[in-house]
Amino acid sequence: MxxxxxxxxxxxxxxxxxxxxxxxxxxxxxxxxxxxxxxxxxxxxxxxxxxxxxxxxxxxxxxxxxxxxxxxxxxxxxxxxxxxxxxxxxxxxxxxxxxxxxxxxxxxxxxxxxxxxxxxxxxxxxxxxxxxxxxxxxxxxxxxxxxxxxxxxxxxxxxxxxxxxxxxxxxxxxxxxxxxxxxxxxxxxxxxxxxxxxxxxxxxxxxxxxxxxxxxxxHNQRADKAEYFLDLINNTIEKGGNVVIPSFAVGRTQELIYELNKKKEVCDEKLKKLFATPVYIDSPMAISATEVFRNNLDCYDDEAREYVENGDNPLDFPGLKFTRTADESKALNERKDSSIIISASGMCEAGRIRHHLKHNLWRKDSTIIFVGYQAEGTLGRRLLDGAKKVRLFGEEISVEARIEMIEGFSxxxxxxxxxxxxxxxxxxxxxxxxxxxxxxxxxxxxxxxxxxxxxxxxxxxxxxxxxxxxxxxxxxxxxIRPDNSFKRLQVVEKLENIKEEVDELTYILKSDLKQDKTDLEIDELLTRLKNIEKSILEALK
Missing domain, CATH: 3.60.15.10 (Ribonuclease Z/Hydroxyacylglutathione hydrolase-like)
Incomplete structure (x- = not known):
């Protein structure tokens, strides 16, 4: 073969x-x-x-x-x-x-x-x-x-x-x-x-x-990833912010619901605060996917099946709400009280999650929690790598929110x-x-x-x-070699990488309010940038 x-x-x-x-x-x-x-x-x-x-x-x-x-x-x-x-x-x-x-x-x-x-x-x-x-x-x-x-x-x-x-x-x-x-x-x-x-x-x-x-x-094997997850949520709620969880609509979302549901059996202050806060699954696809989970119990492990056999629904708990329409999704960003929003896509490349990031990334009191792998080149990966600014819907957004990754949910x-x-x-x-x-x-x-x-x-x-x-x-x-159009796209990627570096440098210089850099250092930098500009213009001719 x-x-x-x-x-x-x-x-x-x-x-x-x-x-x-x-x-x-x-x-x-x-x-x-x-x-x-x-x-x-x-x-x-x-x-x-x-x-x-x-x-x-x-x-x-x-x-x-x-x-x-x-x-x-x-x-x-x-x-x-x-x-x-x-x-x-x-x-x-x-x-x-x-x-x-x-x-x-x-x-x-x-x-x-x-x-x-x-x-x-x-x-x-x-x-x-x-x-x-x-x-x-x-x-x-x-x-x-x-x-x-x-x-x-x-x-x-x-x-x-x-x-x-x-x-x-x-x-x-x-x-x-x-x-x-x-x-x-x-x-x-x-x-x-x-x-x-x-x-x-x-x-x-x-x-x-x-x-x-x-x-x-x-994976970072925390003694209790769910406990750490709860701590992140409660710290954010105490500050009056939102918790935004970019999650694949299939898999991680249902597992998060399941972990939170298991915790409701333990009645302590952390859980009281959590269950007093609305948890929104903002993805029509996640709603349908959850139904598929309910229809395939033969795929469940022994613990999950035991929950079902005892009359419990492991994919539900008090305070869990599903948003179906775009208007319901938009309304989440108009709320004054704290909420937990789980929304696709998990790598932040498409879907409703990008709107929630636009409304929360600039807030110091909000937290973005990643629970799945973020591929190179995705918005999720840039956020995890420490991007200070990102563009969403043509607007530059400062990243002030707390960014966390819980690998135990991977x-x-x-x-x-x-x-x-x-x-x-x-x-x-x-x-x-x-x-x-x-x-x-x-x-x-x-x-x-x-x-x-x-x-x-x-x-x-x-x-x-x-x-x-x-x-x-x-x-x-x-x-099989890439065709010429693909080679041109590689050039486009290089230009996009240069643009990201320039954006980052612009941010650093704008933040240099105390003028830590000397005038001579700035002049040298300006000369180098002019040379880069000249090279790009020559390449475009």
Whole structure:
């Protein structure tokens, strides 16, 4: 078989792996790129194969960076099956149309700018209706069942413990009488994550494709992350501010509700203050996703199921409110009293969360709490990295709010979790492909795998192909190179990075009220900036 890495290669988003066998062609995941403008632009690239010849898409889970280009490939001519777990299919029925709505909204905004500039309008990546129509291709399967796809391919979906319905995919491929087993980890969850079961143990593999989001980091293991979470909330409420939690509408939101609900059994002053404060889930998608959680109790761990069996609803508690309409969402920012707002998207790239940030980032009494991974280039990552100012809806906003990250709520296993999972293979893989991580994370994770297990790893480039058989990996010279438009977008990214640096320098100089810098230092800086300006103007000629 031949595998080509079309996404999540030396980056965290855009998960997509193209596999060709003697008789079949299929994808594992078909995700959207997110973050930097150059990454977003990759969503517009043509698929580097004949889409109509593709037989299947095996989907690890519903998050948009794994599923978000399915409507795109559908409108390009894919008519095969999308095979996924029941919960994943039900979540995609919510998330993909929502993504289509976002594509239409952002495209409308883009076209207004283009028309003012005298440029022709462009089409959205896909529409709400495209996403709805693509759902007819989805096929539900159960965990643990070995599926005979054809005479050549068998697959099994196993619980990955990342979000509801997430899967590790085992795949047995027989060619020329030889069987080769490849395992795709998908996104692996933490052990003891709220609601969900721990990631399944896989017995054996010839080859493993594994994520590395936290491949070089350990989660900050607070004695009680929920206790710390409560302290942050109460400190903010005491100051009269709001708590804003950018959270993926699927997964982290329901886990936060669950953790808060568990605490209501312990009656102390912290909880009294919390439950006297309204908690708003400001995402129509989160409301629907919570219903999917309620309809898939078989995915729950023993503790969560026990809550349900005892008559409790682990996804509800007094004071929890859902906002459905845009007007209800806007009203949250007009409230005078403190409130807790949980809103998507988790990386602050789209959705209602950006409005709440606009109204709270400048407030010293408010707190922004991140509970999930923030990819490079996203607004969430810039805030965590200490940005002093950000632009939202064309307006420059000072960042005065407290910015916090609670990694214990992350849906991704950390370095130790990933290594422990590999360790439990009875028959270790011959080679491990490392994907879905930032480059430093992948490199350090690769070194640790070799040191601990003496297994060689490969960190593929985007577009790089490999031939796998029962005995070894054969690297090919073939690599799909970016086209000229992509190269131009890399230049755009460089310019955007320069702009961010200039904005930061402008802020520093404006803040230099005590004139700590000498006039000579300012003159030298001015000369250097004039040289940079001259270089940019020369490049534009």
């Amino acid at each position: 031949k595998i080509t890495f079309l996404g999540a290669a030396k980056t965290v988003t855009g998960s997509c792996f193209f596999v060709e066998t003697a008789s079949s062609k299929f994808l594992v995941d078909c995700g959207m790129f997110q973050g930097y403008s150059k990454d977003n632009s990759l969503n517009e690239e043509e698929f580097p194969f004949n889409v109509s010849e593709l037989d299947y898409i095996f989907l690890t889970h519903a998050h948009i960076d794994h599923s978000g280009r399915i409507p795109r490939i559908y409108i390009k001519g894919f008519k095969g099956e999308v095979i996924a777990t029941k919960a994943t299919v039900e979540l995609c029925a919510i998330m993909l149309p929502d993504s289509g709505h976002i594509q239409e909204y952002e495209n409308e905004w883009t076209n207004r700018k283009r028309i003012r500039a005298g440029k022709p309008p462009v089409e959205p990546l896909y529409t709400y209706q495209d996403a709805v129509d693509s759902l007819q291709l989805f096929r539900k399967v159960s965990y643990g069942e070995i599926l005979k796809i054809n005479d050549e391919i068998r697959v099994r979906f196993n619980d990955a413990g990342h979000i509801l319905g997430s899967a590790i995919i085992e795949m047995w491929i027989t060619e020329k009488g030889e069987e080769t087993k490849i395992v795709f980890s998908g996104d692996l969850g933490n052990r003891d994550i709220p609601i969900l079961k721990d990631p399944s143990i896989i017995e054996s593999a010839d080859y493993l494709v594994i994520e590395s989001t936290y491949g070089n980091r350990l 849906g991704h296993a950390d370095k130790q979790g990933l290594l422990s999972w590999i360790e439990r293979f009875s028959k270790k893989p011959k080679k491990i492909f490392i994907v879905h991580g930032e480059e430093d994370s992948m490199t350090e994770f690769s070194e640790e795998i070799y040191r601990r297990f003496n297994i060689e790893t490969i960190i593929p480039f985007k577009g790089e192909s490999f031939i796998l058989n029962a005995y070894n990996v054969i690297e090919t010279d073939e690599i």
